[in-house]
Amino acid sequence: MLVDCAGTERKKTDQECIRLLTMQQRVPSHAFRASSLTKLLADAFTKGARAKLAVVCTASPCATDTEHTISTLRMGMGLGGKGSEQEGAHGPKMLTLLFVWITLDVPMLGLVVTWPVALPIAGAAEPYSQPIADDGESDEDLGPTLVEFAVTGELPSAETRPAAFQPPFERRHRNYKCYLDFAMTNFGLSVQPEPGAVLSRLTRDGAPVASRLDLKSIHLAAGQETVFSMRLSGGDTNVTSSYTLVVARRSGSSTALRTLQSTSAKLDEPFHPGELKGLFHAVQSRYEDILDVACTKADGDQSVSCAVESGETMGDMAPTFGEMAFHPKTYVPSVEKLTPPVEEEHFNPHSGWMVRCKVPIDTWRRVTLKFDIISADKTANRQVRVVVTRDGCPHDQFYYDARCMSYCPMFYYEQKFNWRCGRCNENCEFCKNWGGCEDCRRDTTLQRYELRDDGTCEAFRIHPFKVYYDCAKLLAGSCAALISLYVLGCAAWLTHQACSERPRGKAGSIAYSEEEREPLTSRP
Structure with a gap:
């Protein structure tokens, strides 16, 4: 059966079954229902050694088709890197061929001869492989599993850093691959079975590992890889399970990126890991003033920086070159001038080092964001540009706080060249x-x-200590008022006490004694 899969090298559903076979995994039944092509080839995948599967990759020598050629070669290497001819394979034997069209032009004879040349592809598996699909098995059917499975790389500064697994470590996965950065000359492997399970076999490149102490510091040259195979046995049962781990150290010459994504804008074309395309277009959300673009390094020792290369206003109200030259403050958006760009770099345990750029972008603007990438060994560099456009409000309406308004509030002015309330x-x-x-x-x-x-x-x-001066002044005034009230209260109380010491008569007059009533002249 001959099937033409032209244009499907970027579709995950059409190659997932083949990926599972190359990893020596059992192809689950639900994977056949992912697309019409896999339904048609379901019998070929399940016939085992009785079926032979040949994958033919065609490539063009034209420079304009470089992106498609790289994508096709990467898929072919991923499918042909690990064959299924070993003992115990579940799928058919597979051979991957690359057809290169060679053209010979003989002007003297007026002949143009074109013929294909078939080359077998053999090499490492795709470095950016997709996660293995879930085969639908429950935890009870998995057999003995690992509770700890990690690789730690050692930097020249004696700092250790975990290496990300592909796919991420989970109970249902059995085959992994991890990449060490170029600067990681040594690495350590940590393996811990679940309680009740025993690590019955551990080999490196086919040779048994005598002790776990040999896994603490393992040297690996740049561009090389090593393969670990493990077998776990159950304590009381005969059930076993096998794990495979491929540890590869990057060569340091790559300028590719693993991811390129944005939380505020949408890329016109999806980014494919490892591709060397230098120009992308995106559309910014109308309600976001900050363009947020993040990329993940393919090698942690790469140098990645970002900056705004250019910006221009779109629409019929866009200023001319002369207006921009003579009135730069009038025709430059305030949000782009008053908001500084931010560049952040942090480490994600699952994906690696990520560089995030946050730059302002105004309405009705087109901004070009440039990423400068330098390889880990400092021998290669390239640039990736992301052209982002953003629309805005219609004529005679100004954008403010995610709304289109007919006027601008206080502390803002009317920015008519892009219909925005400028700050x-x-x-x-x-x-x-x-x-x-x-x-x-x-x-x-x-x-x-x-x-x-x-x-x-x-x-x-106005005064560096005026707030303290005002507080002291208020406190002093309050204390003076309280003291004055206290003094007045004491005086009133003493006066009242002095007046109430003499007894009074019935009519309220003061009562005098007999001696006091007697005239002074009658006294002896």
Whole structure:
């Protein structure tokens, strides 16, 4: 049976069954139902050694087809790197051939001869292989499993860093591959079976490993790989399970990226891991002022940096080159001028080193973001550009806070060349553009604002300790008021006590004694 699969080298569903066979895995029944092609070839996959499968890859020598040629070669190497001719394979024997069309032009005879040449593909499996599909087995059918399976690379600075597995380590997977960065000359392997299971066999490149101490520091040359095979046995049963791990150290000359994605924009074409395409187009969300693009390094020692290469305004209100030259502050968006770009780099245990770039992008703008990539061994470099466009509000409406409005609020001005409410500079209340302030904010108790000649507002602190002075003044006034009230209260109480010591008569008059009533002249 001859099947033409032209254009399917980028479809995961059409090659998943073949990937499982190359990894010596049992092809589950639900994988056949992934596409019409696999349904048609279901018998060929299940016939075992009685069936032979040949994969023919055709490549073009034209420079314009470089992207498709690389994608085809990568798929062919991934399918032909690990054959299924070994003992115990579940699928058919497979041979992968590459057809190269050679053209001979003889001008003197007026002849143009073209003929194909078939070359067998043999080599390492695809470095960016897709995860193995779930075969639907339950945990009870998996047999003995590993609870810890990790590779740790050693850097020249004696720092250790975990290496990501492909696919990520899970109970249902049995075959893994991990890549060490170019700077990792040594690595360590950690293997721990689940309770009740025994590691009955452990080999490296076919040779038995005598002790686990030999797994603590293993040297691996650049561009080389080593294969570990393990067998687990159950404690009380005869059930066994096998694991395979391929550890490869990168050569250091690659300038490829593993991922290129954005959380705020959508790429027009999907990014394929490892491809060397240098230009991508994306569309930014209308409601996002920050363009967020992240990429994952293929090698942790690569040097990746990003910067805005250019920016232009789209639409019929776009300024001309002369207007941009003579009035740069008027026709440059405020959000792109007042918001600084951010570049972050962090390590993800599952994917590796990731570089994230956050740059501002205004409405009705086209921004080109450039990534500079230098290989780990500093011998190669290339650039990747992402051209991002963003639309905005229609005419006579200004974009503000994810809405289209007919006016702009305070601290903003009408940016008509891209229909946006531009933000005034810091401490500015009314402005004609981001660099031309007309009136500063009002003075406060602690701040005083002054309009400078360059169109910006400068803030001055009125008194460095005025807040403490005001608090002390208020506290002193409160204490004085309390003391005054206390003194007045004491005086009133003493007066009342002094007046209440003399007894009074019935009519309220003071009662005098007989001696006091007697005239002073009658006394002896």
